[in-house]
Amino acid sequence: MHKAIFSDVELSDDNETGAQFMALVEDLLENELVKQLGDFGQHVNTSRLQHSINVAYYTFLICRKLNWRVEEATRAALLHDLFHYNWEENKEEGWHPAVHPVKALENAQTICEITPLMADGIVKHMWPLTIKLPKYKESWAITMMDKYCATLEVMESVVMNIRYSKSLRYAIYLMAYLHFN
Template sequence: MLQAIGSKKDLELLPFYDMISDLLENETVQNLKQFRHHVQTTRFQHSLNVAYYNYIFCKRFGWDARSAARAGMLHDLFFYNRKEYIRKSGEAFHNKRHPQMACSEASQLFTLSTREKDIILKHMWPMTPTRVPRYKESMVIVLTDKYCALLEVTIPFFRKIFRHRSAKSA
């Protein structure tokens, strides 16, 4: 069963899944499962979380939910461990560099709309102040990316605390 963090729904049963199934079946996208992201999750799961919440939010407001979902799944499509990577002299920091890398990789694998490219390239705003989101959907990912990262870090932490407390009281 495919799930997003904080949701009990089986994503494979939703229209959302049909919008991104070709991405999920791609071997390169599947390779994101090999990279840890935000402590307790993988880059694949993080991207799926962001894609799902982008979709939910944009669908609710009648915006381009398909582009938001697809770009969310591709927004962190890069293949190095950011914590182990040694930056070369003059090279941009990870937060500024990886949106361009993800967009370039995604563009080689899939046909992206202008909106999808904008969503991927601008998802780190305001940390990338010269890349201001052009579309509503580009602003949504700025928020959902941070929301999902927060859930991915805090939910396992609180589960651990509550398990520890319930084990003590038993």
């Protein structure tokens, strides 16, 4: 059972939003190339699969709300980081922010139909690190949700570290005590 970061909605047929989301991406989540993203880390403690689900879910919510092309946007968001290597070990291929969106698009094209909107959303999701502007409003949603989710993922790991680090927690208590007394 999947859930997006900081969301209580189960991505399943048990609820309306979950069912709508799954209807758009269920075939992709069952694909081996997508499943393999679970073997790679993305931001601190988040797997690349979880990051992809996070970006897809929040892109879905925004595009559904705004009546944009939600199916293409959600599917592109799920596939935007479809590459299978650790970027630190693959530097000879070139600059990671420029290389991995192209790799993700190549891989995505092997598993499902990719429309021009989807291709644009995948290949430009690293804007502004890559210079070409996203062409479609849905591509903008993907690149913004990528950054939003990356921020949430890093924040979550900081919160977890605080929760599991006694000394850090006591240091915060002490600072708060000294501050308010």
